[in-house]
Structure formats: C-alpha cells, structure tokens
Amino acid sequence: GDSVTQTEGQVTVSESKSLIINCTYSATSIAYPNLFWYVRYPGEGLQLLLKVITAGQKGSSRGFEATYNKETTSFHLQKASVQESDSAVYYCALSDLNYAQGLTFGLGTRVSVFP
Amino acid sequence: DMKVTQMPRYLIKRMGENVLLECGQDMSHETMYWYRQDPGLGLQLIYISYDVDSNSEGDIPKGYRVSRKKREHFSLILDSAKTNQTSVYFCASSSGTPNSDYTFGSGTRLLVI
Helix, strand or coil: CCEEECCCCEEEEECCCCEEECCEEECCCCCCCEEEEEEECCCCCEEEEEEECCCCCEEEECCEEEECECCCCECCEEECCCCHHHCEEEEEEEECCCHHHCCEECCCEEEEEEC | CCCEEEECCEEEECCCCCEEEEEEECCCCCEEEEEEEECCCEEEEEEEEEECCEEEECCCCCCCEEEEEECCEEEEEECCCCHHHCEEEEEEEECCCCCCCEEECCCEEEEEC
C-alpha cells in the first residue's frame, strides 16, 4: 500500500533559525500522487498548509516551501526563519489514484520553536 | 465559508457507554471521512462515506460504525466504548475528484475511562 515517512518525530529549533522537515513517499497505484502538508497548531484542528499536484513544482504558504521531487520521491518542508508561532505538529500526506479513498499520512513531526 | 464542524469538541465517557460523534460540512461534498489520531501513530482512516448510505470501511473499522442519512452530516458511533478508543477523532470531507482538497474539522477529543 501507500506510505509516507517522516523521519523526525520531534524537532526543536531556535527562533529565526531555519527548519527542514523530511518527508518521503511511496504510492502503489500512481507514479505521481498528490502531495500535501497539513499543520495542527496547539488546541486546533488540522489545517492544509500547502499542496502540490505536479511533480517538479513547488508549493508555498505562510513562509513554508516544499518541492515535489519525483527522483528522490521526497516532499521536504522548509522555512528559512521560524517564529515561535510555528510551533505545531506537521503532517505530510498523499492521495493516489484512488483519490476518494482519502489521504495517507505520515506519523507527524512536532516542531517546538523556542525564543 | 467552507467548513467542517465537529461536535462535541471534548467528551468523557465510561467504558461500555455508547458514543456519538457528529460531523457536518457546508460544501455539499459527496465524500466524507473519519480518522483517529494517536500520538506516534499519525492519522488512521476509520470509515469513508461516498454519499448518503454509501459507506466503506477504512483501515481500522473494528469497534466503530457510521451513519450518513444526509449528505452534509456524517456520524461516528462507538457501541460500548473501550478505553483503547481514547483518541482524537477527525472528520474530513472532499469533493471526491482528482486533485481535490480535503477539509478537516477541529477534532473531537474522546476520553474513555
């Protein structure tokens, strides 16, 4: 079946430093699945951060960027300078050819930004 | 405003009690989902609904059932709740088409004691 791997369960970073959250994927029914990053801020629900549906393209939102790399099957999330308000849990996810089957999620990466 | 609304936000139930989690959406989406989210396990798919009275098991359906009598409402039912069903439950909806977005609710935090 499909799978999404986030290697870091928790990341701690100082304010104004850069952040990268790794995500790799495997999709069985389609070569180029749709890729998503969702974020869950403390006490809130799951929000779509960004989405990329075309291999090779980059998505961006709220200062975050992620590039769909079909060669390495990766979709890493990056931000050049984090703020304390970026503290949250970030989930990488994919939807494949069976798009109505919903999303396959990674385990999530908890990001803590300290001043 | 496109929204998925979940009720209640927090719920405490005793083991063996029945639990009803409700979800509504205002986007006329055909497809709706229930997930549960546990620390270290990500989000796991419980059930999918393709439309009214058209439901399908997800990856972890055991101990749950669902009901969808109107397109805008999708309920998750736990008959005789167990302590291992303590979790955060998320409802989501999508148009069910290629490249569709998936909109999630704010979640229901359920504690079974």
